Every structure is written in structure tokens, then in C-alpha cells.
Amino acid sequence: MSSGRTHDRITLISLPILTGISLLLTRNAELTLWVAGSFLFGGLMFGPDLDIHSNQSIRWGWLRWMWQPYRQAVPHRSALSHGPIIGTVCRLLYVGLWVILLALLYQSICYFLKWPMWNEVQIWEIIKQFVTKNHSTLLAIFGGLEVGSMSHYSADFLSSLSKKIFAEKKPIIDAEETLEAQPKPRNSKKSRQRRRT
Numbered sequence: 001m002s003s004g005r006t007h008d009r010i011t012l013i014s015l016p017i018l019t020g021i022s023l024l025l026t027r028n029a030e031l032t033l034w035v036a037g038s039f040l041f042g043g044l045m046f047g048p049d050l051d052i053h054s055n056q057s058i059r060w061g062w063l064r065w066m067w068q069p070y071r072q073a074v075p076h077r078s079a080l081s082h083g084p085i086i087g088t089v090c091r092l093l094y095v096g097l098w099v100i101l102l103a104l105l106y107q108s109i110c111y112f113l114k115w116p117m118w119n120e121v122q123i124w125e126i127i128k129q130f131v132t133k134n135h136s137t138l139l140a141i142f143g144g145l146e147v148g149s150m151s152h153y154s155a156d157f158l159s160s161l162s163k164k165i166f167a168e169k170k171p172i173i174d175a176e177e178t179l180e181a182q183p184k185p186r187n188s189k190k191s192r193q194r195r196r197t
């Protein structure tokens with residue numbers, strides 16, 4: 001597994017490359033800005049390592065407590081956090097659950113204080129209209145988040161692979177080293193005297 005600093009470096013180095021590719025493919029500066037912003041957010045704060053106490057979770061500041069249940073529920077490096085697409089979808093659904101929970105809490109407060117409450121049908125309509133109007137922006141955000149996470153999965157995979165290869169080679173090297181390190185038979189006058197006693 002690569003260190004948090006390596007992941008950060010990969011994200012920052014890849015950012016201009018991804019921005020260039022996005023601009024070339026979309027020919028749209030606004031969409032490219034969304035892709036680049038979400039890629040940066042995905043790589044630094046919304047990545048797969050939110051399943052452990054990591055740089056990504058620390059960067060959430062006082063909001064980092066909200067990732068505590070996620071850490072408990074999702075095993076580190078499982079498909080739910082480190083799986084392509086499924087990892088990003090799960091994290092988005094998890095944030096969605098928090099939004100629903102907060103909305104329900106607000107509704108309950110409104111009910112007790114007799115404030116005007118939200119109408120579920122109206123909310124659903126607003127969401128539907130928002131998604132229809134901004135579907136390309138939302139797709140650009142998802143793409144940026146996923147590519148940010150993908151750079152993480154790839155670095156983790158390559159790091160594990162290189163460790164595996166080196167671990168397979170190491171016993172041979174170790175055996176050679178032990179052979180070389182074995183003490184040579186002592187034939188000095190002192191050792192001969194010790195052997196006689």
C-alpha cells in the first residue's frame with residue numbers, strides 16, 4: 001500500500017494532465033473546472049482511504065467524525081471502498097444518508113416548533129429538475145471523483161504488486177546472505193587450545 005504522501009503527490013502531478021485531457025475531450029472550460037475540482041477533492045479528501053484513519057479523513061476537520069461509522073462498517077481495502085466505481089458510489093450514498101438524516105432532524109425540529117415543514121413531493125420535484133438541468137455537470141463531478149479514486153486504486157495495486165515480487169525474491173537473497181555471513185572455521189592457535197580443554 002502506498003503512503004498518504006505518495007497518493008497526494010500522484011493526485012497533484014496528475015491534475016494538469018487530467019485537466020488537459022478533459023479540456024480536449026469536452027472542449028468546455030466550465031465542465032473541465034468541475035472535473036479538475038472533483039478530481040482534486042476525490043484524490044485528497046474523498047478517496048478510498050476514508051475507510052481508515054488517514055490524511056483523507058483528517059482533512060475533513062471537525063466533520064471527520066461523520067466518517068467514523070463508515071470506517072467501522074467498511075473493511076480497509078475492501079471492494080466497497082477500493083473497488084472501481086463501486087467505491088465512489090458507496091461513498092456518495094454514504095454522504096447521501098447523512099444528508100437525509102440531517103433533513104429528517106430538521107423536519108422534526110420544524111414539527112415541534114410548529115415551523116413550516118418541507119413537502120416531500122416538492123423536494124422530489126426540485127431534485128428531479130436539478131438533475132435534469134445539470135446532468136452534464138453531475139456527470140463531470142462523478143467522473144472527476146472516480147478518476148481521483150482510480151489513481152489511488154492503481155497506486156495501491158502497483159505498490160502491492162511490487163511488494164509481492166520483492167517478497168518472492170527476498171528469501172533467495174536472504175539465503176545467499178546467510179551463507180556468506182556464516183563464520184569461517186577458526187584455525188588459530190587460541191581456538192585449537194580451547195578445543196583441547
Ligand SMILES: [Zn+2]
Pocket residue numbers: 001048049077082152156
Ligand atoms: Zn488505499
